[in-house]
Amino acid sequence: SSHEHRLNFKKSKEACLSYIQDAMLQKQWKRAAEFLTCYVESLEKDYSREPIGPSEMIWRIGTEILCHHSHSSMKEFNCFMEQMKTLGVKRYLKVCLEHVFHLLCNGQIDEAYQNLSLAESWRYGEQTAIQDKEMKLIQAYRGLLDYYSWSKQKNILLEHGLDGFADLSVEQEMHSCFRKAAVNLKEIIKIPGVWDLFVKCYVDLLEFYGDHNEACQVLNEYAYNSKFPANPNAHVYLYQFLKRQGESKKSLISALKILHDIVPSHELMIDFNTMLQKSKKRKKRRLGLEVIFAALDYAGWKENVKAWSCLARQVKQIVISKKHLDWIKQEWNSRKDWWPAFHFSRYLAKRNWQENKSLSYEKALVAGILLGKDCKYFKYVSHQGCKAQVKRFRMLKKFVNRHNPVYLRISG
């Protein structure tokens, strides 16, 4: 600040840092580089008392600048990272990892692999044990890249078909990659965390080599082990796997149940509802209704024809059977205050009719049942539909008219 006249090294560098920070926030990379040039001499001072020393600052700031600056190149970046690796042994593996990420983002897979291998072989007394987590990550990412190689080789083999001996070396290499990948991937997913990509790859490997038990176990662990953070994807992966394996509806449904709890708006809810609707068990059908209503609470589903058709089908079926009207009543109870404006406004009626006749059809059916034949939506759409002489709209009108008393029972 202008009033601080007693200027010393420390204050001068603090001020320098704040200028760097401002420049970076405003994306003025040249200016940030200018001040960083002045800041680097802090390396010659001892800061071991501070929580974050200049070497870490320089690493992080320098990385940002080199990423964004228009004149910087990967070559410069690599050179910089190599220097940063020598700066702080306590941070060595972290720097390696981040370097690898950048290489991957720039498509330099081979260099990334080399760096990972190099890092994996690093040993430094007690530091090796202290930086155990980073080492695991490095091994995991190497496993990932091994998977990637495996995948490429697999595709080569599949393309060329069964050509015979020419592919033997490729096949051998492929198996070797598989082994390397499997070992590392298996290790990392043992640690509680979010490992979506690693899990997918590992399961892919297992499935290819026919180890379905292991795959199932892995996916179950990932989805149900309470030590792991709640992760909707875990359930999706499990579901997809079970589906691929042709498992029973029962297991499929149980796989999706938690997903519904965590993410009621998930796209798989349609599949879920479809399965539940067809179930013989009353509880399951009840759940199905709940699921589809819950999904349509979300704005992202407003124009989803499939979802509306699921709801329409189920509602229609309930109305025709005259059983379980109380289910609809229960679901409608908490929605009757806001769904009309949300889904069934006159404006939406017009728009839906113009843009998507099928959508308007399904919605009109639901509206007609839930709000009665006199509601804005149904009136408009059925009128338009009948005017256009589209057969199903005429049928729709008849149906709703016939079942109008139902509406009275629901709303009352």
Place this chain on the structure above:
Amino acid sequence: RDFNERCAQCSEVNWGLTDGGRYYCRSCHNVTERTREVVNTDFMTNSRVQTISKGSRKQEKTDRGCEWYVCEGFQLVLKKQAEALEALGVCPQMKDEVLYNFWRRYLQKSKQAYCNRPAGETVKALSVCESSTDVDSEPERPSLLHLLSLSESEGGLQTDCSFASSMSKVSESTSVYSGSVDGSLYLMKNQKKKLRMTMPMTLSFCYMALLWLREPITLSELLRFVVEGHIPYLNVFQHFPEKMKLCGLDLKIFCVESWPVYEEVYNKMLELAAFLDLPRFPDITDSCFLHPDMLCIKYLMEANLPDELHNWTCRVVKKIGIGEVDFLTLVPGNKSTRKVKYDILAAAVIVVVLKLLFLLDDHYEWLLSDFAEERNKNNKEGGLYFEFKKWYEVVKHSLDVEQKKLDEERAKYLWRCEKPLFYSDKNKSKVLKRRQMVVNLQNQFGKLSSSVRRAEKPNPSSFQLSWSEENTDGSCFHGHSLKGILQEKCGLLTAMNPDYWLCTVKLCNEKLCGHLAHYREVDFPQSYHFVLRLFSFLLRIQPSYIHDEVCMIEHKLFNKKLYKKLKYNTVLRK
């Protein structure tokens, strides 16, 4: 000197010492096997001096360089600084006579040792002084950490704990380490009585010499030149000759990592003048640059204020007697009089004058400005009347720009230099590696920078803000008239402003709390703060110091009235 045997070869008793500590006969240069056993810390006897002058320095085998003493180092620093001042236009007398004599006197008074310079140095040989009497026969083994903790506040290095920790791994009993011979002794002894030399003190020496010669450089200017790099200070050890190796504790003495502060340098100068028993300094008369009347001209120009204000500053100066020779001239050791800081005083006079004429209560000055503006619009003849508002806008703009530049410069300052510093040979390679990395990174990011860092320092200039009458945009106010705010009463020109507010009703005891008054920005009008800020920038000191002088001047000016109206009134009628 207790070796009294006759020489085997020439039978003379005329012994000297080689670097290896062996006795040799001066007559025939026969080297004996006898060595001195006791480490005699009584360095400065004639024999020692002669030994060195015999050129044994040339026979250095170790790369430890030659043996040198801390005061030699400081002498070099002063020499460099004096040369720089000479290059700035100071008369050569300063270096060759005044400063040199001060330094010599200091060495004598502080009973420090000095020795002959090897051939090639241009500084004249200094006479040998009496041997130091305060040296123990057994040199103490001072604790390393104790040494490091000394003199923390004297602009030296912050305690570098890596150094401490690396050194503490070495056995406790090893002697402390420095490239100079007496580095550890230097830091260790209680030198309060002797006024131990420090880097900031070199500037005190320079300023004292400048003052003695009444050169037209104020202390604030001197310090500004130092920061701008025109006078060696930071990293001045770069200029030490190769053979004078700096390491270990020398770093604590010679390497500074903060800029010297006005107060510090000034107070040290007073202490020094008293310590050296200097007589009354040459008179500061009204034709001297340092006289408030003269300095006010400079500052008025720099602040872009009308020349007419000079009449007023002279009147104030005369009224309160701060233009008197006896008031302005420095008499060392005289503790009863308040010492004069010429630059701050002159700035404060201007502030007081502005308060007298414009009141600066965030109200009246704008009112006056409006009147002036009206008048200027309607009447272009007879020159422009000074408009406070316009002046404020113009000056504030420039000030903000310059301040911003200065702040950035401060943030970009490079403190390290090419010459590497290491505490010991142990961390030499680490230091060099680090340096190399720093240079690499500087190159890498320097290429990505927006501007090329200018290699040359800007030319030193006395004026930081300049305003030209030739500018047609009317941004120069020197020639503007104060007519709009003055009136004639009984033949005398007085201000139209009838009021004045005192910065403080009661002055503090400076010796107790360090200030005459305590300045907080929020307690005072913004116009007043702006004016303080302006001079604070020009002089590179805290606004509170100018505020102190303003209080002092006001109390002298309204002395009588203050005695009459005691506690509660802060607004007085003139």
